[in-house]
Amino acid sequence: MQSIRSRLSLISIPLLTLYILYFISGCSALIYQVIWQRMLFTFFGVDLTSITIIVSVFMFGLGIGGIGGGLIADRMQNRLLMLYMIIEFAIAGFGFLSPYIFQLFATITSSSSEAVTAILSFLLLAFPTILMGATFPILVTHVNKIHQNIGHSVGGLYFANTLGGAYGAYLSGFVLLYGMDLVGAINIAANLNVMVALTALLMFRRQK
């Protein structure tokens, strides 16, 4: 007990808030991933090729976002929280619109080949997944200014985000879909992003 208290005392409130925010980001990201994949399976089909394409497109977007986020983080070292806030707002915006965008996508690709559908689905998912991927290096760079140890910065943020992801997977698999439909679940995720963005905005203002 003493050990936990002493450890918590080492974490400042802004840092703890950041971990909580990144936990929520991870939670909403997994809700999006599960629900969007489910929506795309409806258009694509549920054979393994389709499932693999969709999962890979998702990961590919996160990867590109990771590269972009790293480059931007080095250039805007004093505005990292503001960047995070803008990204979370943008993800929320896409989230709210996504059911309509996906429906449009379904209409456009109704009789397209698998290759064309795969390319279009990449373009569709590129925007939110690149944004999600960019948050990791941006926040690591921000937190590393406090820790001065990459291993600790990465480990702490990754822990918070992945734990949030696990909670998001729990919500989507065992809670949300028992009481609402896919669009309802998406709206919950988008609202979580808005909450994170607003809190990051407050933190950025205090920091200034």
Add this chain to the structure above:
Amino acid sequence: MMIYFAWLLSFSMGFLSLSQEILWIRLFGFTNHSMPQAFAFVLIVFLLGIAFGAASGKKACTKEWALWKISGTILLVASFFDLMSPWIYSAFAQTSSQVFCGGLLIFITAFLKSMLFPIAHYMGADSAGSKVGRAVSRVYVANIAGATLGPIFTSVLLLNILTTQQCFAFYATLAFLLGLSCLRVNAPFNQRKLMGASVTAIIMLGVVLTIEPSGLIKDVAVRAGEPTQVVENSQGIIVIYKNPAIINNKEQGDIVYGGNVYDGRTNLDPAINSNGINRILVLSALHDKPEHVLMIGLSIGSWLKLMTGFPHVKSIDVIEINPGYLKAMQAYPKILSALSDPRVHLHIDDGRRWLRTHPDNRYDLVVMNTTYFWRAYTTNLLSKEFLSLVKLHMNPRAIFTYNTTGSPNAFKTATTLFKYAYLYENFVIAADFDWRKKMHSEGAASKLAAIRLDNKPLFKPGSSKIINGFLTEPLGSIQTVESLMPPRYKYYNNQLETVTDRNLITEYRYSEHRL
């Protein structure tokens, strides 16, 4: 040089982790009958393992520690664990603790590998100075690249050439080799320990490779009889059991399980009718001249074989998502011969996609022997949107029938789209004309009697009692079903809810199966 190795370590961790997640989804999902909750469970536990593994790994990130040695040791431990864990799970698969046991094993699998995540970042980016964002992103992207390629490699290639247990052994070997490479970076080797680890790994791998390739699947599969055939491919796992039951000196037909769920039997004899073939045979009485038939789902093919015996049939399009059934059918030549019938056209594809990409095809009969309503992705075949798509492919006075597998919501959905939708046993028979009159007409029995299989009448002389029994089965109306359903199935206006692409109610809200 060290930076490149850190990237490789990060890549490998992503590759191995996500590949093993795919394998665990396959094994745990199969054991738990492909319920959507089983996939969610694996995802949750895997993410928890990754989270706590990363949190533990960061403790090692101090310069005094021998990080390569730690990484190598973790990977060696992980490789032994990866090799043994599916077998430990199989020992508990038939017990009530299989979910807990599976969860624990999946957690440890993810935990061990993700310990390397902060270590790889530390080794690849800690001396980056002001370029820390860029350095972190490179190690992170290497991890994402591995996590992207791992599932593709596993799903598209490995699962089509190796069985599930062999795939587990393959990735255990990769982890072992990577572990050795990490120790090599931290040279010099402790030769004796290295030799001991290598010999143990080779012996264990040898044991896995020499035992029966599908032994693991047989261990976790339901006990529905003596398994005679296991077909594994990337699309799924099919197990066929010898049916020991003999009733009135007649075998009842082998039992087919797809994804560890009952999928049908090989019986073709209406007098035995162990697989409810009356549900397809009565269709011959409901359409005057069914020339073009669509079957969504082939399974072992007994229903297709029966359909080839219907008079007037000129073409049958069959859509099956899993090519593994073609292999399974080889053991049943009589059924297999249906695929050589020039009227039969088999399409290996997703049903919905095939219908969407063939908008001009029209049919007189559409038959869909759907799997259980609570399995993952069944919404794609039971939803209002899918039924509407099927309806677009139906000729005037065509008949559509599909298995509700006991879901009142699946039945309700058909009644919202077709004027005449009634339950025949657990099948909906739906059309826009009153087909019940045909079923009860005088000529109905003779239409069933006209079905021929391999140029012989399907019904033996003196089968009129059986035929009449098929034709006089009571039909269920939606009003009757709704009045019998308990309140928890009701939505508003005291009515049942319809299945849509968005609400997934058969898989979640009204699923009768929980982990």
